[in-house]
Amino acid sequence: MTQTRETLGSTSQTPPSQPLGAEVRLESLVRTYGNVRALDGLSLTINPGEFMALLGPSGCGKTTALRVLAGFEILDGGRVVVDGVDLSDVNARKRDMGMVFQSYSLFPNMNALNNVAFGLRMRKQSGPVRRKKASELLEMVGLADQASKYPHQMSGGQQQRVALARALAIEPRVLLLDEPLSALDAIVRAELRDQIRSLQQRLAITTVFVTHDQEEVLSMADRVCVMSRGRIEQVAAPAELYERPATAFVAQFVGISSRVPVVVVGGELELFGQKCAVRRGESTSVSGPGDALLRPEDVAVTVDPGGQGFVTRKSFLGAMTRLVVQVGDINLRVDVRSDVGSEIDLGTRVALRVVARDVLVAPRRDGSPEGTETS
Amino acid sequence: MAPLEGSGSLYEVAQSENQYVETASTGSARRGRKFRWWRLVVLGLAGAYFLIPIYAGLKFSFENVAGHFSFQAFRNLPSAPGFTAALSLSLKLALVTVVASTVLMVPTSIYVHVRVPRLRRILDVVTVLPIVIPPIVLIIGVLGAFPLWAKSSPYLLSFMYVILAMPFVYRSLDAGLGAIDLKTLTEASRSLGGNWIKTLWRVILPNIRPALLSATVLTLALVFGEYTMASLDLWQTIPVWIVQFQVSSDGNIQVAASMLGLVGTWILLIIVVSLDRSQSRRSRRKLGAS
Numbered sequence: 001m002t003q004t005r006e007t008l009g010s011t012s013q014t015p016p017s018q019p020l021g022a023e024v025r026l027e028s029l030v031r032t033y034g035n036v037r038a039l040d041g042l043s044l045t046i047n048p049g050e051f052m053a054l055l056g057p058s059g060c061g062k063t064t065a066l067r068v069l070a071g072f073e074i075l076d077g078g079r080v081v082v083d084g085v086d087l088s089d090v091n092a093r094k095r096d097m098g099m100v101f102q103s104y105s106l107f108p109n110m111n112a113l114n115n116v117a118f119g120l121r122m123r124k125q126s127g128p129v130r131r132k133k134a135s136e137l138l139e140m141v142g143l144a145d146q147a148s149k150y151p152h153q154m155s156g157g158q159q160q161r162v163a164l165a166r167a168l169a170i171e172p173r174v175l176l177l178d179e180p181l182s183a184l185d186a187i188v189r190a191e192l193r194d195q196i197r198s199l200q201q202r203l204a205i206t207t208v209f210v211t212h213d214q215e216e217v218l219s220m221a222d223r224v225c226v227m228s229r230g231r232i233e234q235v236a237a238p239a240e241l242y243e244r245p246a247t248a249f250v251a252q253f254v255g256i257s258s259r260v261p262v263v264v265v266g267g268e269l270e271l272f273g274q275k276c277a278v279r280r281g282e283s284t285s286v287s288g289p290g291d292a293l294l295r296p297e298d299v300a301v302t303v304d305p306g307g308q309g310f311v312t313r314k315s316f317l318g319a320m321t322r323l324v325v326q327v328g329d330i331n332l333r334v335d336v337r338s339d340v341g342s343e344i345d346l347g348t349r350v351a352l353r354v355v356a357r358d359v360l361v362a363p364r365r366d367g368s369p370e371g372t373e374t375s
Numbered sequence: 376m377a378p379l380e381g382s383g384s385l386y387e388v389a390q391s392e393n394q395y396v397e398t399a400s401t402g403s404a405r406r407g408r409k410f411r412w413w414r415l416v417v418l419g420l421a422g423a424y425f426l427i428p429i430y431a432g433l434k435f436s437f438e439n440v441a442g443h444f445s446f447q448a449f450r451n452l453p454s455a456p457g458f459t460a461a462l463s464l465s466l467k468l469a470l471v472t473v474v475a476s477t478v479l480m481v482p483t484s485i486y487v488h489v490r491v492p493r494l495r496r497i498l499d500v501v502t503v504l505p506i507v508i509p510p511i512v513l514i515i516g517v518l519g520a521f522p523l524w525a526k527s528s529p530y531l532l533s534f535m536y537v538i539l540a541m542p543f544v545y546r547s548l549d550a551g552l553g554a555i556d557l558k559t560l561t562e563a564s565r566s567l568g569g570n571w572i573k574t575l576w577r578v579i580l581p582n583i584r585p586a587l588l589s590a591t592v593l594t595l596a597l598v599f600g601e602y603t604m605a606s607l608d609l610w611q612t613i614p615v616w617i618v619q620f621q622v623s624s625d626g627n628i629q630v631a632a633s634m635l636g637l638v639g640t641w642i643l644l645i646i647v648v649s650l651d652r653s654q655s656r657r658s659r660r661k662l663g664a665s
Binding site: 071092097103105118163 | 559563
């Protein structure tokens with residue numbers, strides 16, 4: 001990480017003078033609610049200036065982890081260390097962390113300018129300084145003309161941009177984003193996603209982003225921490241997470257995977273009459289019966305009257321078309337280019353070929369052999 | 376004052392204000408309905424039930440001894456024996472009650488909403504108790520239990536009025552706090568460096584202003600209408616004065632005092648309803664925007 005930090009509020013591209021964002025270390029965090037361990041010994045280091053996403057299904061502990069970092073939750077065990085200082089017992093208001101919430105959190109009684117200036121007011125900065133800085137930040141998020149508007153006069157996207165400006169106004173050591181895009185429509189979400197990422201990179205501020213939306217994570221984060229039941233499943237860059245999932249959970253949660261029963265012998269398996277290598281990782285312990293986890297792009301199809309399967313469904317996705325191919329009693333999802341897909345009718349027999357270098361194998365799961373889909 | 380004496384009417388006011396937004400949202404559906412003559416009859420009967428006694432009171436208070444229209448009763452009101460002292464005492468009690476009630480109930484309601492929301496149900500029940508327990512039981516219990524120095528102060532009445540006003544104050548505040556995302560706003564303020572006092576002053580109170588005003592008006596109406604406790608505690612508040620003056624002297628002046636109190640309370644209620652309307656208009660615009 002060679003980036004340094006630009007002064008907040010500055011819209012110029014002048015050489016930055018301030019040091020990088022803070023390093024955050026979450027050490028063996030434990031948080032329980034009754035019998036439920038929302039955080040079960042979670043440890044994670046976030047590098048200065050890094051954009052770290054916490055991803056996982058509902059109830060996996062990602063929001064709890066963020067709230068612990070913000071100081072809104074009391075820890076049952078472990079430490080929160082920022083730049084070497086233990087903040088576990090420090091009040092939320094003294095942690096210097098800017099937060100953007102999932103629900104609209106602007107103060108309804110204040111206009112956009114006063115909302116942004118609120119943190120500066122709490123820091124006893126003078127009126128002119130507050131106003132100048134708040135105006136600069138509103139300009140930075142593209143809302144200079146909305147300064148006098150009240151929250152109820154702004155759209156959801158505008159409100160979240162003001163909330164972002166408000167969080168940045170205090171020049172926080174860490175920026176915390178708690179699913180800030182989830183209440184917005186698709187177009188606004190995509191715009192704001194790009195804006196947040198661009199600002200974060202420009203300011204080089206350490207950012208923790210909680211979401212259950214894979215698309216957001218894969219397009220924004222430097223690294224992604226996938227969580228399940230209060231623990232970390234994998235911490236990796238988005239591409240690695242998608243291409244080399246460490247566990248069956250990650251493979252199923254990130255992207256789409258189809259489960260196909262296989263038998264592993266000597267680190268190899270046979271799939272559609274073809275020998276394939278088993279991917280190294282957690283799955284290497286699997287020997288004998290298991291489930292191969294295949295991405296839609298791991299398999300290629302060709303029209304073949306003597307092929308193993310036939311097409312039962314087609315979904316047009318733009319550049320790609322997703323086919324569901326039934327092989328025996330297994331439904332396999334396969335992506336093909338749309339110009340190819342348009343020429344394959346429902347019921348067409350196709351031959352299947354694994355094109356991936358190696359295949360992730362998970363322990364055999366009882367139940368339906370239907371290909372598992374996670375989106 | 377008489378219509379405000381019964382606590383049931385105040386409770387209904389608080390409830391109807393809380394349901395305002397819900398009622399407003401069904402307004403367009405109601406406009407589409409067909410005219411029904413019996414609705415007009417019911418409305419007319421209900422209107423007559425409420426308005427005839429008020430009309431009679433107003434007519435009586437605007438008449439002189441000869442039965443002609445006159446402002447004499449209102450002109451003589453300030454100089455009526457004991458009126459100024461009774462009004463002064465009622466105003467002081469109202470002020471102390473409003474302040475004490477606000478100081479007690481606002482932090483309690485906020486604390487319960489933010490920190491222990493599961494206690495809301497218990498508080499719902501506890502705050503209804505003053506409606507269930509008759510005021511006469513309360514005052515007899517208090518007079519029997521409190522020391523002489525406390526009983527010799529009129530402000531013991533304020534202490535009891537805080538309890539009597541609790542159902543209306545709590546429900547108004549509860550509705551006001553429920554209408555905002557209190558937890559998120561509080562956390563946003565704290566993450567920006569606001570302590571509890573600044574959060575309360577700059578974020579929470581401005582956003583529950585209509586609820587606060589509603590609680591205040593209902594408390595004022597209760598204090599200016601309460602008779603039982605004040606008379607048993609031997610303090611001459613406005614309602615007690617009205618009853619005693621009626622027995623001893625000019626009835627026109629007594630009715631004029633009642634009418635003034637009634638009109639004053641109506642004006643306060645209209646202010647509260649207007650504020651609530653503007654608040655709900657803002658809410659509707661917000662929904663439209665998002």
